[in-house]
Amino acid sequence: MPTLARATILIAAMFCAAASGQTQSETKEAKSGTASISGPITVGTDPAPGVVVAVTHDNHQIRQTPVAQATTDKDGRYKVKGLSAGRYIVSPIDPLLVLPQDAMMQGRGKSVSVSEGEEIEGIDFSLVRGGVITGRVTDDQGRPLVGEQVALSRVDERDRKTFVYLHHRPMLEIDDRGIYRLFGIPAGRYVVSVGRQLGSLGAGNEGGFYARTFHPGTTEESQAEIIEISSGEEATGIDIMVGPLSRSYTVTGRIVYAETGAPFPNALYGYGILSDDGKSIQSTTYSKRTDAGGNFRLGGVLPGRYVVFSVAESESDYYSEPVPFEIADEDVSGLEVRVHRGASLSGIAVIEGTNDTDILARISKLQFIVFQQEGGPSPPRSDPVKIELDGSFRTGALHPGKVRLYLMNHLPVRKGFHLIRVERGGVNVTDGIEIAPGEEISGLRAIIAYGTSRILGQLKMAEGELPKDVGFVVSAHLISSGVHRTVANVEADQKGRFVLEGLPAGEYRLLVRRGLSRPGFGRILPGKTFRQDVTVAEQAEVQVTITIDLNAGVK
Amino acid sequence: MKRLLSVGFLSLLIALASASASGAGSSSSQDPAESSSNKAGQRNADSIEGRVISDDGQPIVKAQIWVIEAGQSSRTVRWTKTDREGKFRAEGLAPMQYRISADAPGYLLSNESSRPKSYSPGDFVNITMIKGGVITGTVTDSSGKPVVAVPVSIIFVRTSDGRSLGGVGGAARPRYTDDRGVYRIYGLSGGSYLVMAGMRPGSNAGLAVRYRDHSPTYFPSATRETAQEVRVDKGREVTGIDIRYRAERGYSISGTVSGAVPSDTESGHVSLTLLYASSGLTEAMASISGKDDSFTFDNVTEGEYELIAQSNLMSGENGVSAPVRVKVSGADVKGLKVILTPFSSIAGRTLLEPLQDAALKSGCRDEREGLLRNMRVIVRPDSVIERRDQPPPPGRPRSVPARIDDKGEFEIQRLHAELYRVETQLWGRSWYVRSITLPGGGQNRRPFDVARNGIALKAGERVKRLTVTIAEGAASLDGQVLPSVEGNQLPARLRVHLVPSDREHADDTLRFAEARVRNDDSFIFSNLAPGRYLIVIDQASASDEESMEIWQRHAAWDGVERERLRRLAEACSTAIELQPCRSISHYKLFYAPPQSNKNGPSKKGQ
Structure with missing residues (x-):
């Protein structure tokens, strides 16, 4: 039920110029405005003076330089001034006073949007005094593990462990005496470990590694001793003794053509972790190419179950059957990976919803990615599919099965474009195109809608105020004409407002869930999902209010 | 037998083939x-x-x-x-x-x-x-409270044997103080360091954002100029290097660079160095590349500085700025304009004059083979006092050596608008420098004597056809200075001078030679032009010898000095004649102090 109340104009989330890099000239950017953000900061019931509050742009970039900062006065109040309109993240930055143990808020602060000249108050933070965890890490000969890093995991009521991303990473490093010291840790239950989790990938494993070992000296997570610290407490003697350096192993073999057994030279190859059910490849790593004899070599492989493959590259037209292997305690050799001639797809992409030649010309900046599902694990594809100026596209090296096309997401130019439909000979194949081995499918039509419509949303609580300690993520899904495609994800600001932009006309389903949508911290919390459907016309602005009743059931 | 041999050969071939295949693979x-x-x-x-x-x-x-x-x-x-x-x-x-x-x-x-x-x-x-060595200590503020999570960096200023490095370099990444204000830097090579608490410009803030507006504090609680060096040895731990953090507001210095800067099409960058005006120590460096022509130095303490810029382009004209004086006092300095003027260069060639006279030549070692390859032509800015133990700051004029190519040519680039002296470094003992000249202009076409006058370069000037003529038949002289009265102490800082006494060479700068008398009272001259000389001993002034590390300016470059030396030489009568490719060794020179009538050495030669 879209509401059509003519409310006050909401300022859209302005995408200010990305504050990245280290150029000196941009440190004081965005200080030319007149808006301000203020609030009290407390530790328990006491005010917290001398706490620095930093304000950064909320534009999904981590590790930015703050655009403004302020320090709390003797009454524990801060005021950050001179901000121009926009959307920001406000965080208290103090090494000793920290936000309480909460997966969401660990050092990340609150999202606040301001309009020009607006003075926002009440952005408060309740901090706790962080504690200290310190100890010594040595091997079984008493030698310190200099330069290695410890890892901290939080333990919940059910003894499940979650990795804690500490924002002051230098303190994770073990010094020349073997000592580490973590400070500013909110009260709670933790385990400390050092070393690599078995089954992790990467060339860094070459030549040996320490298996992940928990305090006081066990590689079994369930046996890890739990450290409980209260506010401001120092836990000392949290030592870890690791076993001897473990070995990593080498895997060798060849990649060959399935039909002839001849070597497949210059193939980009790699390996990945096989999922527990053996059906999909989880993380992958690839960077090297086979030699003239089709030989490959993987180094630094830790014990675990993996598959080796060659990456599907459109130019080569061949796809590989990934070969599983297991490393226990010795090198593996003689593997043979076979490649088959792949199928290909080609067609024309068209943009609907605009006649503007400039916008139509942007089609050559868009790219597709191809997603293939199959009975077994499928190897990664190396390149996105380019769209030419005339809209034509082609991709090869497809293995038989179902193929789905998506628009590649991480391009700034992509805003406003959405792939809403794929047709083959007039038939809607958006949900997947069936491909036979080696088939050449042409004449596809990919319809990309261009939209400039917007949904201006407001979240309201059925009872009381919006909760202050966590955000809400709103995702929009296009559901017209039987298609279900996710189109956007945004986080509501501190007043529950959100804006979804660049939408083509259609029927949408908005889903609201608790969580954060920031890179590195994007998490949806378990809990209820709230749903609202809305129709959007072309070049329109629709206002929506979604009422959230935390006590009601899920729709 | 034959069959056996061929089988053996075949298996050797196979072994070689597989070895190279696996190697190639x-x-x-x-x-x-x-x-x-x-x-x-x-x-x-x-x-x-x-x-x-x-x-x-x-x-x-x-x-x-x-x-x-x-x-x-x-x-x-x-x-x-x-x-x-x-x-x-x-x-x-x-x-x-x-x-x-x-x-x-x-x-x-x-x-x-x-x-x-x-x-x-x-x-x-x-x-x-x-x-490696370890430096550790605590950082506290003026009220004694620990300063938490402040970056602490070190700057390597001197090696264990005392050689200075004068640079801004430091540890790869800073260490941070913990909740007690304690920092620990390990893995250091032996030498002396400065320890600095605070943010360096251009570093990412993270938790240290609270220190962003301060200029850094150096151990014990000082600015860069008054910072105390900390000496560390490998394997040793130096504790108690506590820093009292001053939390002084740092200011910024900003402006633009113009002139010989990289354009859009060229790759390269302009490097800027900010130096303390009084000591010449480097405070900070910055770099600009691409279209940007503006620079900023942040976190600069109050004081007087000099700013120098120079460009480093892959191709094209490079330039350098005259030092810009900057005073920071209570406010940011904005709008500086730094102008790069193009570097100058000197190009030229060497001419060889071998001995023609077979009799004379027979005494000479044939050193043609490595002569040019090992020779160096060095240009030295006349006004700059250079220290042997420390490189000058980037962007300052400095002495530049050049190699000679196969054709006998050399080119020296990146020179400033300065008066440069030209020196040579010769290899071997058989050759000496006869002249260093530029082609003359004017009516009489006499070549311009660069050995005497140097080359006064203008900005962007490209001097060509400098000719360094070296001739075969050099002589050498080495010996010892002894007090004329036995048992007397020789004074310190003695120098031996050779003054040409042949009339036609009387004012030839290249024939004036000087050698320092070493701690064991010996001296040595080599690559001398043959001919007649007078020998003079004098004493260098205290300031000249304050450190053996300073490049000496040759007395012969100064007309007044040459005159003084000649008068000294004529007052005494110690003369010597040097023959081509002859070496005089163990020459005893007697030194009488100036109070006595004899105003110079007497000779008891060989």
Whole structure:
């Protein structure tokens, strides 16, 4: 039920110029405005003076330089001034006073949007005094593990462990005496470990590694001793003794053509972790190419179950059957990976919803990615599919099965474009195109809608105020004409407002869930999902209010 | 017999073929990461093995090892780590020479192990590492409270033997103080350091954002100029290096650079150096590249500075700025305009004049072979006092040596608008410099005597056709200075001068030579033009000799000095005649102090 109340104009989330890099000239950017953000900061019931509050742009970039900062006065109040309109993240930055143990808020602060000249108050933070965890890490000969890093995991009521991303990473490093010291840790239950989790990938494993070992000296997570610290407490003697350096192993073999057994030279190859059910490849790593004899070599492989493959590259037209292997305690050799001639797809992409030649010309900046599902694990594809100026596209090296096309997401130019439909000979194949081995499918039509419509949303609580300690993520899904495609994800600001932009006309389903949508911290919390459907016309602005009743059931 | 031989030959061929195939295989896959595996069947002939231990004999586990092609390419062909016994093996190496490099956190290569050494497949490498030095202390504020999570950096200023480095360099990344304000920096090589608490410009803030607006504080509680050096030795820990953090507001210095700057089409950058005006120590450096022509230095303490810029382009005209004086006092300095003027250059050639007279020539060693290759032409800015133990700040005029190419030509670039003196460094003993000239202009076409006058370069000037003429038939002289009265002490800072006494060479700057009398009272001259000379001993002034590290300005460059020396020389009558390719050794020179009538040495020669 879209509401059509003519409310006050909401300022859209302005995408200010990305504050990245280290150029000196941009440190004081965005200080030319007149808006301000203020609030009290407390530790328990006491005010917290001398706490620095930093304000950064909320534009999904981590590790930015703050655009403004302020320090709390003797009454524990801060005021950050001179901000121009926009959307920001406000965080208290103090090494000793920290936000309480909460997966969401660990050092990340609150999202606040301001309009020009607006003075926002009440952005408060309740901090706790962080504690200290310190100890010594040595091997079984008493030698310190200099330069290695410890890892901290939080333990919940059910003894499940979650990795804690500490924002002051230098303190994770073990010094020349073997000592580490973590400070500013909110009260709670933790385990400390050092070393690599078995089954992790990467060339860094070459030549040996320490298996992940928990305090006081066990590689079994369930046996890890739990450290409980209260506010401001120092836990000392949290030592870890690791076993001897473990070995990593080498895997060798060849990649060959399935039909002839001849070597497949210059193939980009790699390996990945096989999922527990053996059906999909989880993380992958690839960077090297086979030699003239089709030989490959993987180094630094830790014990675990993996598959080796060659990456599907459109130019080569061949796809590989990934070969599983297991490393226990010795090198593996003689593997043979076979490649088959792949199928290909080609067609024309068209943009609907605009006649503007400039916008139509942007089609050559868009790219597709191809997603293939199959009975077994499928190897990664190396390149996105380019769209030419005339809209034509082609991709090869497809293995038989179902193929789905998506628009590649991480391009700034992509805003406003959405792939809403794929047709083959007039038939809607958006949900997947069936491909036979080696088939050449042409004449596809990919319809990309261009939209400039917007949904201006407001979240309201059925009872009381919006909760202050966590955000809400709103995702929009296009559901017209039987298609279900996710189109956007945004986080509501501190007043529950959100804006979804660049939408083509259609029927949408908005889903609201608790969580954060920031890179590195994007998490949806378990809990209820709230749903609202809305129709959007072309070049329109629709206002929506979604009422959230935390006590009601899920729709 | 024949059959046996051919079978043997065939198997040798096969062995060679498979060896090269495996070598080609592993190198073409461009795989630098060979782990140390212990395949039993692997031949050692294509591996280099080794062990890394610390100086107390313990194995160093998980040390990083690189195998690098020795020679020009310096390509890293393998990297691996040591195992639980400190051992490593790099396999599948092509038969050639390699260098092995090792790195372990907190450790440094011992002196022995850091000497450049080459290894071949089949060798066993023993590497010893020593624990680096440690500096640790506490950072507190003016009320004694710990300063938490402030970055602490070090600047390496002097080696253990006292050689200064004058640069801004420091540890790869700063360490941070913990919740008690304690910091610990380990793995240091021996030498002297400055320790600095605070943010360096351009660094990412993170938790340290609270210190963003302060200029850094140096141990013990000082600015860069008054900072105290901390001496560390390998394997030793220096504690109590406590810093009282001043939390002084730092200011910014900003402006633009124009002139000979990189354009859009050229790659390169402009480097800017901010120096303390009084001491010449570098405070900070910055770099601009691309279209940006503006620069900013942040976190600068109040004081007086000099700013120098110079460009470093891949191609095209490079330039340098005259130093810009900047005073920071209570406010940011904005809008500085730094103008780069193009560098100048000097190009020229050497002319050789071998001896024609066979009789004379017979006494000379034939040094033609390496003569040009080892010779250097050095230009030195006349007004700059250079220290031998310390490089001048970037952007300042400095002495520049040039090599001579196969055609006998040389070119010296990146020179400033300064008066430069031209010197040479000759190899061997048979040749001497006869003249250094530029073609003359004007009516009489006499060449311009650069040896006497130097070259006064203008900005952007390209001087060509400098001619350095060297002639065969040089003489040498070495000997000892003794007090004329036995038992007397010789004064310090004595110098021996040779003054030409042949009339036609009387004012030839190149024939004036000077040598320092060393601690053992000896002196040595070489590459002298043959002819007659008078010998004078005088004493250098105290300031000249304040440090042996300063390049001496030749007395002969100054007309007044030449005159003084000539008068001194004529007052005494110690004369000597030097023959082509003859060497006079163990020459005894007697020194009488100036109070006595004899105003110079008397000779008892050979």
